Amino acid sequence: xxxxxxxxxxAAERDAETLLATILDGIGQPxxxxxxxxxxxxxxxxxxxxxxxxxxxxxxxxVWENFPQDVDGERGRILHDAMARRELVRGETMSLxxxxxxxxxxxxxxxxxxxxxxxTDRRNAERQRELAEEALRKRSAELEAxxxxxxxxxxxxxxxxxxNVVGNRRATELLRMPRETDLSSALNRxxxxxxxxxxxxxxxxxxPLHRAARGEVVDNELLEVRFGDDDRRMLLMRAAPLxxxxxALQGAVAAAADVTERRRHExxxxxxxxxxxxxxxxxxxxxxxxxxLTLKDVDPAVRxxxxxxxxxxxxxxxxxxxxxxxxxxxxxVARASLRAGQERIRFEGEDLRLRPKSAVALSMALHExxxxxxxxxxxxxxxxxxxxxxxxxxxxxxxxxxxxxxxTVVAPARRGFGxxxxxxxxxxxxxxxxxxxxxxxxxxxTIDTPLAAIHExx
Amino acid sequence: MRRVLVVEDEVxxxxxxxEMLQELGYAVAALATHLDQALSFARRExxxxxxxxxxxxxxxxxxxxxxVRARGLPFLFATGYGSRILAPPYADAPILxxxxxxxxxxxxxxxxxx
Numbered sequence: 001x002x003x004x005x006x007x008x009x010x011a012a013e014r015d016a017e018t019l020l021a022t023i024l025d026g027i028g029q030p031x032x033x034x035x036x037x038x039x040x041x042x043x044x045x046x047x048x049x050x051x052x053x054x055x056x057x058x059x060x061x062x063v064w065e066n067f068p069q070d071v072d073g074e075r076g077r078i079l080h081d082a083m084a085r086r087e088l089v090r091g092e093t094m095s096l097x098x099x100x101x102x103x104x105x106x107x108x109x110x111x112x113x114x115x116x117x118x119x120t121d122r123r124n125a126e127r128q129r130e131l132a133e134e135a136l137r138k139r140s141a142e143l144e145a146x147x148x149x150x151x152x153x154x155x156x157x158x159x160x161x162x163x164n165v166v167g168n169r170r171a172t173e174l175l176r177m178p179r180e181t182d183l184s185s186a187l188n189r190x191x192x193x194x195x196x197x198x199x200x201x202x203x204x205x206x207x208p209l210h211r212a213a214r215g216e217v218v219d220n221e222l223l224e225v226r227f228g229d230d231d232r233r234m235l236l237m238r239a240a241p242l243x244x245x246x247x248a249l250q251g252a253v254a255a256a257a258d259v260t261e262r263r264r265h266e267x268x269x270x271x272x273x274x275x276x277x278x279x280x281x282x283x284x285x286x287x288x289x290x291x292x293l294t295l296k297d298v299d300p301a302v303r304x305x306x307x308x309x310x311x312x313x314x315x316x317x318x319x320x321x322x323x324x325x326x327x328x329x330x331x332x333v334a335r336a337s338l339r340a341g342q343e344r345i346r347f348e349g350e351d352l353r354l355r356p357k358s359a360v361a362l363s364m365a366l367h368e369x370x371x372x373x374x375x376x377x378x379x380x381x382x383x384x385x386x387x388x389x390x391x392x393x394x395x396x397x398x399x400x401x402x403x404x405x406x407x408t409v410v411a412p413a414r415r416g417f418g419x420x421x422x423x424x425x426x427x428x429x430x431x432x433x434x435x436x437x438x439x440x441x442x443x444x445x446t447i448d449t450p451l452a453a454i455h456e457x458x
Numbered sequence: 459m460r461r462v463l464v465v466e467d468e469v470x471x472x473x474x475x476x477e478m479l480q481e482l483g484y485a486v487a488a489l490a491t492h493l494d495q496a497l498s499f500a501r502r503e504x505x506x507x508x509x510x511x512x513x514x515x516x517x518x519x520x521x522x523x524x525x526v527r528a529r530g531l532p533f534l535f536a537t538g539y540g541s542r543i544l545a546p547p548y549a550d551a552p553i554l555x556x557x558x559x560x561x562x563x564x565x566x567x568x569x570x571x572x
Binding site: 274277278279280281282284285286287288289290292293307308310311314318321322 | 556558
């Protein structure tokens with residue numbers, strides 16, 4: 001009977017161990033227990049997985065045998081503290097294997113029970129979020145610093161009705177408002193300025209920020225802001241809608257650069273160019289007068305030739321002055337130089353902008369060719385025609401003047417002013433070649449130069 | 459013969475214009491080189507049309523144009539400034555670019571009905 005009880009006791013003990021092991025493995029978190037000498041006597045499956053060591057390796061050994069480096073470390077201090085206090089202790093720390101854990105230590109027998117949860121992923125996610133928030137704060141601070149520093153006024157709105165509008169320092173300065181002004185009210189009910197476009201008042205909802213808030217992109221619009229004291233500022237404005245990832249309107253941003261001084265400078269320059277042009281034209285008129293009055297008794301044809309050259313030069317100057325001496329279009333130059341007989345001249349070629357000096361040189365050359373054609377060539381008879389064809393292939397500028405249907409051409413015995421001016425002067429000016437062929441069927445003049453020598457943008 | 463009031467501050471140009479007008483069959487009623495003189499002529503002289511340089515020694519000749527227009531007479535501006543210098547009420551007024559040829563002067567005079 002005594003043996004039977006013993007057998008029963010042993011079976012019960014085995015059952016209790018199995019039950020305990022089942023419970024420990026079932027809690028789903030690492031757990032181990034140590035006696036007062038730090039010897040491990042309970043150690044579940046999750047603890048084995050966490051520490052990478054089996055129960056067989058750990059049971060019966062001390063914590064410090066397994067992790068000697070922790071005896072004097074923070075983890076050692078926490079464990080010793082919990083053992084000494086004999087009460088429940090909670091906290092988070094780096095675990096013995098370098099993972100972040102949330103732990104609960106509690107008195108168990110004369111030792112400690114320790115259950116913990118690996119929170120490394122959560123801690124990493126929190127750290128990532130903190131880093132991202134920090135980066136965002138830094139970026140926001142940088143952007144804010146940039147916005148406050150740039151000389152461009154910037155307004156943002158976060159709704160289509162412009163109920164919430166914020167702007168940078170320049171935005172309030174430009175509109176002469178205190179920094180703390182409610183920009184929404186100031187923009188929706190402006191009382192000390194009006195806005196004009198091309199001299200006409202601009203309605204409130206037609207202004208760039210309002211339009212952008214409705215989805216429109218406003219690119220380089222020039223507006224004039226007029227204040228009560230008659231001061232006027234010219235603003236070059238851009239605005240764009242702000243949309244979320246799904247493309248829905250979220251608000252708008254508008255930026256304005258004060259170009260008042262630049263415009264004044266440009267106006268002044270334009271005035272100077274106009275004055276210069278006027279003086280050049282007046283001087284040419286005086287030269288024309290002196291020549292005409294001096295050469296009164298000279299052959300009228302000679303006087304006429306001189307005058308026509310002078311007027312051609314003047315016309316080329318006029319075209320250039322219209323463009324502030326920035327360049328001139330070849331088609332306009334050609335038409336201005338060939339005023340007579342134009343209905344029988346065909347121009348073929350894509351228009352291009354000429355440098356100022358090239359425009360004058362080509363103008364004079366075409367005038368000489370046209371005058372010759374009118375006097376002796378294709379334009380001297382009714383059925384004659386002239387084709388002026390140009391191209392800009394392969395980085396070269398080629399122009400061909402070709403006469404057809406005129407009287408049979410006989411090459412002149414000696415080169416006149418026009419021929420010399422084209423073949424020598426023009427060729428040198430354009431850094432290329434110019435050749436006149438006196439073909440019996442009609443004069444052909446070819447000009448070939450590097451495009452860069454004549455083209456403004458080349 | 460139709461008589462022209464010529465307003466031109468450059469004497470040499472004025473002389474050439476005189477010759478050109480004569481060659482085209484006009485007579486020069488008067489040649490004014492200053493604004494005051496031009497205004498006086500425009501109000502008192504007898505002429506059929508006026509040829510007005512816009513810039514007279516830095517002053518604009520529009521008051522002369524006003525006086526000519528007030529008398530119901532035609533006029534033609536001549537200038538080296540380009541047509542953009544004209545503003546209302548003269549934005550569409552006939553204008554001749556200096557320097558100009560005899561033919562250009564003839565056509566411009568024709569355009570103002572003279």
